[in-house]
Amino acid sequence: MIGHYTLTGPQDAPVLVLGNALGTTTELWREFSLPFRLLRFDHRGHGASAPVPGPFAIEDLAADVLELLDHLELRHVYYCGVSLGGMVGMWLAAHTDRISRLALMCTTAWYPDKSLWDERIEVLSTRGMEPLADSIVSRWFTPAFSPAVAARFRARLLEVDVPSYIGCAGAIRDMDLRPDLAKIEAPTVVIAAAQDQAAPPEFARQLADELPSSELYVVGDAAHLAVVEAPRTISVILDDHFGNG
Template sequence: MQVALANGVGLNWREDGDPAGYPVVFANSLGTDMRLWDQVLPLLPRGLRIIRFDKRGHGLSDCPPAPYAMEDLVSDAEALLDGLGLRACVFVGLSIGGMIGQGLAARRPDLVAALVLSNTAAKMGDAAMWQTRIDAIRAGGIEALADAVMERWFSPAFLSRPELTAWRNMLTRTPVEGYVGCCRAIAGADLSESTSALSLPVLAIAGREDGASPPALVQGTADMIAGSRFAVIEGAGHLPCVEDPAAYAALLNDFLKEHAHV
């Protein structure tokens, strides 16, 4: 494991693949860590420099006190990529990771040459919804909402699989301050204006059974960006890279062949 001081926060990050290869950066969803991508990476083309990181308050990264703003999370990613000397990467972000990707591409187009927006949107939910979730977590911990979150994350078929236990544990072991901090960041973010102005290749991916960011929401954001592509993975929920890594990797590989020179 490696830790970089980025924007004043110690971020846990990992590099796989070819250190001299084309950079592809993966950013995780709320309540997960970089293991979110474990099943997809072996299915990607050889010759890529793959960077993953735990955003603040998640995984093995520092957990500053809540609340956070989306600008903080974007600045963390920006500082990490600058510190690693990355330029013109393909940035793959899922859920809040996709919001970070949108913000980073708008602020630093030199860092992001192409963008994958997975199960995300320019605006996700409203402030009242997020406040209700925060209040419930402050009262009863993440455990109080864990079963409901699993139902939003996964299709009914996956909910009966033994692997569900590991994902539920990943969620409930997320630091409360980190989870609540990122809830605040999402609640306060509306990226519609800056996302509409993006002019880079974009692939948007949705899961047909996603209860957190339904396909129509993801497509609505894709439609803001001229020339973007939109794809739906059938039978998968909010984390299609977990439920159907082969289908997910197939979409990524087609995009990477065009934009990552592999």
């Protein structure tokens, strides 16, 4: 399915696709600036994209991106994904030839402990998003970060279609992209945040160890949504990576 997207920036610049974290929208990249043509999109049931009840898998979310690239007649692109967006990027880079350079931010190829996802899905199924919102947002940002920005992201989280969120959460719980890592030939930068509880730096180190061509960076004063807390630092890393493409 083709959901909501925006394509902005210089017409003659390379296209950089930006994949969002679970529970976030294209607003994730609000303070983000790079000299590329930026393709932002919302996952199923997020932001302005239509709801799609699960179950579905990471490859289904990746198929949405492929359909969008075909719709826009984009053969090869750069791709940067945060958390769920990074998981989608790994699948695309391993199973297609569409990704020429890749950035994986605050993400993982596999969650060994499924209990958090089982518990989250259970609460969502019976009580909705409100009981989980504070705990989810507390993992996105460091305690010292702007309360106003955190409140804005919390509000957007509460607008996400719950069945679609459950579908995405189930896809994350059930995924195992570890066998795909060796297939990724695209030069890759892996970015972790030192205070990320959702995808700790050790997850990023495991990715970097398994990828054939990768660099690893750990950003200090940031949590899971490091691109929001440290946009300038992230922009420098990505500009160096994609600018060398």
